[in-house]
Amino acid sequence: MPRLGGERSRRARAQLVALLKVQAKLNLREPYALGPGVGIPVILLVVFGFISKQVPGNVANSGLTVIDLYVPTLMVISFIAIAISLPATLVRDREIGWLRRISTTPVHPSRLLGAQLIVDLVLAAVAVVIIIVGGTVIFGAGLTVSIPFFMLSVALAVVEIFSLGLVVVALVRTQTQASLVGGVLFFALLFLSGLWLQPVLVSQPLRDVMWYSPSGAAVRAILYSVFNSRPPVTTLLTLAGYTLVFAFVAIRYFRWE
Amino acid sequence: MRPLWDTLSAVTGPSFPKHRGSFATRGQTPLRSVLLSAGNPSPTSPRGEQSAVTIKNLAKRYGDLLALDDVSFSIQEGEIFGIIGPNGAGKTTTVECISGLRVPDSGSVSVYGLSPQRDRYRIREFVGVQLQESALPPRLRVGEALELFASFYSRPLDPQEVLQSLSIKNIERTAFRNLSGGQKQRVSIALALVGNSKLAILDELTTGLDPEARRGTWALIERMRERGVTVILVTHFMDEAETLCDRLALINQGRLIALDTPEAIAAEAGVNRVRFVPSKPVDDKTLYAVQGVEVVDRKERYVTVTGTGDLAASLINALAAMGVQVSELEARHGNLDDAFIRLTRGTASTASEKVRV
Numbered sequence: 377m378p379r380l381g382g383e384r385s386r387r388a389r390a391q392l393v394a395l396l397k398v399q400a401k402l403n404l405r406e407p408y409a410l411g412p413g414v415g416i417p418v419i420l421l422v423v424f425g426f427i428s429k430q431v432p433g434n435v436a437n438s439g440l441t442v443i444d445l446y447v448p449t450l451m452v453i454s455f456i457a458i459a460i461s462l463p464a465t466l467v468r469d470r471e472i473g474w475l476r477r478i479s480t481t482p483v484h485p486s487r488l489l490g491a492q493l494i495v496d497l498v499l500a501a502v503a504v505v506i507i508i509v510g511g512t513v514i515f516g517a518g519l520t521v522s523i524p525f526f527m528l529s530v531a532l533a534v535v536e537i538f539s540l541g542l543v544v545v546a547l548v549r550t551q552t553q554a555s556l557v558g559g560v561l562f563f564a565l566l567f568l569s570g571l572w573l574q575p576v577l578v579s580q581p582l583r584d585v586m587w588y589s590p591s592g593a594a595v596r597a598i599l600y601s602v603f604n605s606r607p608p609v610t611t612l613l614t615l616a617g618y619t620l621v622f623a624f625v626a627i628r629y630f631r632w633e
Numbered sequence: 634m635r636p637l638w639d640t641l642s643a644v645t646g647p648s649f650p651k652h653r654g655s656f657a658t659r660g661q662t663p664l665r666s667v668l669l670s671a672g673n674p675s676p677t678s679p680r681g682e683q684s685a686v687t688i689k690n691l692a693k694r695y696g697d698l699l700a701l702d703d704v705s706f707s708i709q710e711g712e713i714f715g716i717i718g719p720n721g722a723g724k725t726t727t728v729e730c731i732s733g734l735r736v737p738d739s740g741s742v743s744v745y746g747l748s749p750q751r752d753r754y755r756i757r758e759f760v761g762v763q764l765q766e767s768a769l770p771p772r773l774r775v776g777e778a779l780e781l782f783a784s785f786y787s788r789p790l791d792p793q794e795v796l797q798s799l800s801i802k803n804i805e806r807t808a809f810r811n812l813s814g815g816q817k818q819r820v821s822i823a824l825a826l827v828g829n830s831k832l833a834i835l836d837e838l839t840t841g842l843d844p845e846a847r848r849g850t851w852a853l854i855e856r857m858r859e860r861g862v863t864v865i866l867v868t869h870f871m872d873e874a875e876t877l878c879d880r881l882a883l884i885n886q887g888r889l890i891a892l893d894t895p896e897a898i899a900a901e902a903g904v905n906r907v908r909f910v911p912s913k914p915v916d917d918k919t920l921y922a923v924q925g926v927e928v929v930d931r932k933e934r935y936v937t938v939t940g941t942g943d944l945a946a947s948l949i950n951a952l953a954a955m956g957v958q959v960s961e962l963e964a965r966h967g968n969l970d971d972a973f974i975r976l977t978r979g980t981a982s983t984a985s986e987k988v989r990v
Contacts, residue, residue: 387787394784398777405772465770473767480732480762481785481828482754 391483395491403495408464412457413499417450417507420571424450425515438576440603443517445574447507448598452569452591454503455534458496459541460562463554465492466545476633485632493538500534508602525601532615533594537565539622540590546629565591587611590618685710685832685863686731691740693726693887700726701737702887708880710831713854713864715878715895717871719977723887724867725765728834731865732762744832758786761830763821765837765867771810775801775820778809779827786828795823799853815846822853826862833857836867851877871969875899885977895969902975903941904967907948910934912958923951935961939971 403409428443435445466489469475475485511517544561548554567573568589575586575596586592593614600607686708693701701723708714716724729735730742733749733756742749747756769778779796783789796802801819804812812820818838825833835854839847847870854877857864868874874881875895883891883898891898905925915936920929925942938944945964952959967975 391784394781398773398781401777402770402772469770472770473764474770476734477762477764477767477769477824480734480757480760480764481782482757482787483785 399491409461417454443515447511448595449570455537456565459537460558462541463544467554519602520604522604529597529601536619542626568592687743712879715874715881718884722884759831761825761833763825769809776805832863834865899969899972902972904971905944908937908963909959910961
């Protein structure tokens with residue numbers, strides 16, 4: 377029945393557009409994702425950009441400047457901040473019965489989650505563009521981006537870190553738990569991404585702990601790809617492994633009400 | 634979008650009769666037995682109209698708690714059907730089984746011939762649900778919520794007309810968190826209707842509203858009836874059930890204990906109340922000995938007796954036989970409230986009263 381199928385997909389599109397509009401407006405009004413996801417990286421970009429200008433030259437013989445090293449870290453920080461906003465909004469929507477209310481309509485609440493993830497992907501893309509353009513044009517990061525590797529690394533990093541956010545949504549019950557777990561996770565991931573100490577500056581075994589952590593591996597993959605190199609296979613496999621585990625746990629334990 | 638709503642808005646409130654035509658039918662048909670012993674087969678339609686919802690032998694258990702035990706009834710198209718019962722009686726579980734939010738352990742549910750489990754997405758097209766505890770995201774605006782829900786359905790009503798007819802056009806741009814309780818309930822009704830639903834399930838709609846907002850909500854439900862929407866109304870307010878509902882199912886401890894019109898339930902529960910002043914003191918024992926007497930209350934010189942049967946006559950005769958005259962006699966039929974209390978009190982307390990005799 378091609379007509380019916382056409383009608384159905386036209387309606388599904390209309391429903392998705394309506395959900396996207398609502399989620400976008402809500403994300404502007406309560407900027408849990410927008411504020412930290414774009415705001416924090418922009419502020420940090422300015423901070424480390426100026427530090428980089430004050431302390432030019434190569435950090436710990438890595439051949440990279442401060443801003444070079446921080447470009448990947450800031451991208452991952454943006455992804456982390458957006459991922460941590462997922463529990464903040466979705467756990468609330470579940471707790472107040474909004475998701476359950478939607479499940480009484482012909483639309484499954486998973487579509488609302490989908491719309492929110494699309495909004496979050498747009499925010500992540502905006503942050504990436506700001507960091508790349510700002511980092512190179514304003515603060516002189518010497519990036520030589522390898523487009524295919526960069527796309528692969530960023531895609532893996534985003535999916536991995538967003539999945540981790542969804543694991544929190546799946547496992548916590550209340551908004552209080554969500555903000556508690558989200559807060560702890562946020563700072564742990566920020567540390568592991570190298571915000572306070574870049575992995576190149578620390579000694580083993582902490583360096584490996586960071587490089588193989590959920591956020592550190594993402595930073596490492598992006599770091600290689602913005603300097604026109606293939607990320608180490610172990611890093612890509614680490615990211616893929618985390619993604620699989622997080623996605624499995626999130627899907628397995630997800631609750632709509 | 635269909636402007637069906639304007640037929641609704643055109644209705645001028647009090648002009649339509651409460652029980653639309655069903656009185657005549659009721660007059661001709663002998664009243665069905667109101668008290669159903671558990672395990673009775675599903676009651677058939679009293680009016681022979683198409684049934685919107687049919688429930689057969691529904692059972693649901695939460696752990697050790699038997700939430701629903703062999704509940705059967707059917708709801709006619711266009712009817713306002715009330716589900717009443719004490720807290721925790723199984724009212725919400727019943728409507729959740731109808732809307733497909735819960736899967737019964739056994740028994741069957743049919744909504745316009747469809748199964749809420751197998752055909753869940755088809756049913757959701759025409760069943761509008763208002764949930765007992767459900768909020769909208771705090772910053773979502775009323776108009777946006779309605780537009781969003783309208784987009785979910787294939788033949789929605791025009792959100793603007795829904796807003797107008799529920800008199801909430803003025804709060805279209807207000808965020809949910811800034812609404813009053815009554816406004817939130819109106820929005821909740823609007824969301825349950827905007828899909829152009831044939832069946833609306835309203836769960837404790839007026840709980841927590843002030844008397845004026847409650848009356849306003851009642852008027853809205855009356856207007857839904859006028860539009861031909863079948864309404865299932867879960868409530869624990871007897872006045873609400875008496876005012877709005879064509880028929881009631883009374884559920885207690887997971888069992889269906891009465892199923893009829895509010896008037897018939899009140900009448901057949903047979904509660905009567907007699908108040909009088911005796912010419913000489915009469916002790917309780919004497920009064921309890923009179924046939925039909927269940928409860929005796931005293932206040933100053935007044936004696937109030939509640940019970941069943943022709944109480945006033947039995948009392949006057951019994952007291953006259955002892956040479957006691959009765960003055961200031963006042964007798965009245967019990968209302969739904971009395972019936973509710975009598976029917977949900979259960980066998981335990983009835984037995985204890987017999988001990989007192």
